[in-house]
Amino acid sequence: MPLNVGDPLNFDFQTPPHIIEAVYRAMRDGKNGYAPSNGIPEALEAIRSEAARKGITTVRDVFVTSGVSETVDLCISALVNPAKIFSRRSPTIRSIRVLCKLGIAINAYDLNEDDAWQPNSPTSNAS
Numbered sequence: 632m633p634l635n636v637g638d639p640l641n642f643d644f645q646t647p648p649h650i651i652e653a654v655y656r657a658m659r660d661g662k663n664g665y666a667p668s669n670g671i672p673e674a675l676e677a678i679r680s681e682a683a684r685k686g687i688t689t690v691r692d693v694f695v696t697s698g699v700s701e702t703v704d705l706c707i708s709a710l711v712n713p714a715k716i717f718s719r720r721s722p723t724i725r726s727i728r729v730l731c732k733l734g735i736a737i738n739a740y741d742l743n744e745d746d747a748w749q750p751n752s753p754t755s756n757a758s
Contacts, residue, residue: 666695
C-alpha cells in the first residue's frame with residue numbers, strides 16, 4: 632500500500648477519538664494559532680522523553696514539522712552529499728523536487744530481497 636499519496640482517509644485510517652478531543656480542547660482554549668517555530672515546549676519534551684524511553688541517547692535537536700514531505704525536504708537539504716544520493720524505487724514527488732532543487736542526480740536502486748535487501752546496480756541515472 633503506497634502511503635506517499637498524502638491522504639490517510641484514502642487508506643481507511645481514521646483519526647482516533649482521543650486526538651479529536653485533544654484538538655477540540657486546544658481550539659476551545661485558544662491554542663490554535665501559530666506555534667513557536669522550534670515547536671511547542673511540551674511537544675518537544677514529550678518527543679525527547681519518548682526517545683529516551685526507547686534508549687535513544689543521541690538526540691541533539693528535535694524538529695517538529697507539519698508532515699513527512701517537509702521533514703524529507705529539511706533532512707535532505709541539511710545532510711545530502713550531492714556525490715552520493717540514493718533513491719528508493721518510488722520516491723515521493725516532493726522528494727524528487729527536493730533533489731532536483733538541489734541539483735542532485737537521482738540514482739534509483741532495486742533492493743535485492745534475497746541478499747538482505749542490499750541494493751543492486753543502478754537501474755537509471757537521471758539528472
